[in-house]
Amino acid sequence: MNALYRAFQKLIKEELRKEMPERWRPAFHVAPPVGWLNDPNGLCQKDGIYHAFFQMAPFEPQGGLKFWGHSVSQDLIHWEFKGVPMLPDQPYDCHGAYSGSALVEGDQMSLFYTGNVKNLGDYNYVTNGRESNTILAVSKDGEKIESKKLLMTNADYPDDMTCHVRDPKVWKEGGRYYMVQGARTKEDKGVVLVFSSEDKYHWNYIHRLESEEKFGFMWECPDLYELDGQTILCISPQGVEQDGYWYANKYQTVTSVIHGDFRTDGVPEGFRELDGGFDFYAPQTFMTEDGRRILIGWMGMADVEDEYTNRTTEDGWQNVLTLARELSLKDGIVCQNPVRELSSWWNEEVSFEGQYTGNTDICYELNLKNTEKKWEVLIAGGLKLSWSPEEYVFRMEFTDGKLGCGRGLRAREIKACKDIRIVVDASCVEVFMNGGKDVFSTRFYPEKDQYTVKASGEGLTGSYRYRV
Ligand code: FRU
Structure with missing residues (x-):
């Protein structure tokens, strides 16, 4: 035995x-x-x-x-x-x-x-x-x-x-x-x-x-x-x-x-x-x-x-x-x-205003502030996270069927999305908002050259953290 x-x-x-x-x-x-x-x-x-x-x-x-x-x-x-x-x-x-x-x-x-x-x-x-x-x-x-x-x-x-x-x-x-x-x-x-x-x-x-x-x-x-x-x-x-x-x-x-x-x-x-x-x-x-x-x-x-x-x-x-x-x-x-240990794991940080575009990292964290106006984050060209004050709805939506294995939309009515942390790890996305009251998790499957991210919104500020 x-x-x-x-x-x-x-x-x-x-x-x-x-x-x-x-x-x-x-x-x-x-x-x-x-x-x-x-x-x-x-x-x-x-x-x-x-x-x-x-x-x-x-x-x-x-x-x-x-x-x-x-x-x-x-x-x-x-x-x-x-x-x-x-x-x-x-x-x-x-x-x-x-x-x-x-x-x-x-x-x-x-x-x-x-x-x-x-x-x-x-x-x-x-x-x-x-x-x-x-x-x-x-x-x-x-x-x-x-x-x-x-x-x-x-x-x-x-x-x-x-x-x-x-x-x-x-x-x-x-x-x-x-x-x-x-x-x-x-x-x-x-x-x-x-x-x-x-x-x-x-x-x-x-x-x-x-x-x-x-x-x-x-x-x-x-x-x-x-x-x-x-x-x-x-x-x-x-x-x-x-x-x-x-x-x-x-x-x-x-x-x-x-x-x-x-x-x-x-x-x-x-x-x-x-x-x-x-x-x-x-x-x-x-x-x-x-x-x-x-x-x-x-x-x-x-x-x-x-x-x-x-x-x-x-x-x-x-x-x-x-x-x-x-x-x-x-x-x-x-x-x-x-867990707080994640914050010290990242060893590089870039701040941005209005918009951020990145296109290589497999693991990263995006922090968004000033999110009172309409904003959007596009991950790997086909996973869209968004919120707008016209609707007060946060959406997590796959616009690329292959990226999300045919999955569509998950959403929640949220009056205000504050202090947003989006944590990405190769095929995992976890979104934490409002001090952790609203959390959304999903897997996604990008091709090798598809690891891109774009964040945009009027007045949006934030930081992009990664590890080298
Ligand atoms: C939940 C569950 C448990 C069970 C286990 C079996 O996913 O169904 O109730 O113990 O998985 O793998």
Whole structure:
């Protein structure tokens, strides 16, 4: 097993990776060396080192059997791929080591995740055709799993749940452990189940977080944390219908402030979409050793294979994680901004007035000020970002079908777009506005000579930052 395991890691890290073209590979976003990536998992910092695990199908760029990939970083900007430590190698996780989280205590990393098992029968709905097992894996460095223990099975979840219960997020508070899991009830309503434990091995179901009115049929990848004295719930619901410009993607991610105590009577009140772009789902947060709440999401979208094909699939890999984003709360809204480490990563800066044209860099950041009048940014000749005071609508629009894999428009009514930061990394664009209240993320696929950018607007000023 050890020799086989080592050969497997070498194959993914070195042999297969060698064959992969460099085009569209980001410099400061986590990407799989080969194969498919989806949700971030087990985000944490241990002994100063940041760990990002993620859902990974190492042999299939279109998705397939899920493992956990693993990358590490010293600064949340440079990521180094370390291997595929979590294998679906037990009877209770054999059809996928699904999403989960990390808890660091002393020299130990506890990795909680869902073991997916598809039995004969209807594995998609109410029957026991699918086992959603809650598992605890233990590791010291994230590279080697020391042990795995089955903690809960379908029989341990409330009776009115379908077999869709997954994605445990665990934390410690006031001497006890808490866990939230996403779920779908037999009445087809998305809910979050709250569990508590004294020893992280024996768990009791204590409460459920649900909206009064149904908000989607399934809530995936829940997260619960405190921000500025408020309890925030983050979920990725499925089955929410588009409402004007909002909820335009197939699935979305929302946050909500919890009123009451999440352990006893807490209720989420009001949901707000966290990212208005084309590519954002299943984010997770963690607390850094210096007390910052950091979010990383999957910069991709589930179940849209029929709508478009991500062009890196031709190169044997697909999907990335978002930039690490620092969270804060303003006016009850969860705000996201690039981690401060990004600012010192750029080492050159050019200021401009009225207009800026650039045409070589693959990675850069554009900061816009004085944006009260109409302005526009054209990226790679075919991705237009714009806003005007005639309409008060911010638009992110592909005018070049190939550049955006056939995607069109995402937009949001915004009274004023202030302090705009546009971060570009090879095939990733993330737009942060209004102190991080309005954020839009998308992938894009320029040809080699297509890396151009033009910003223009009456009275517009700003700066262009890059790294040499
Ligand atoms: C969200 C999700 C999770 C699940 C994982 C499987 O994208 O469906 O609910 O654990 O992906 O890869």
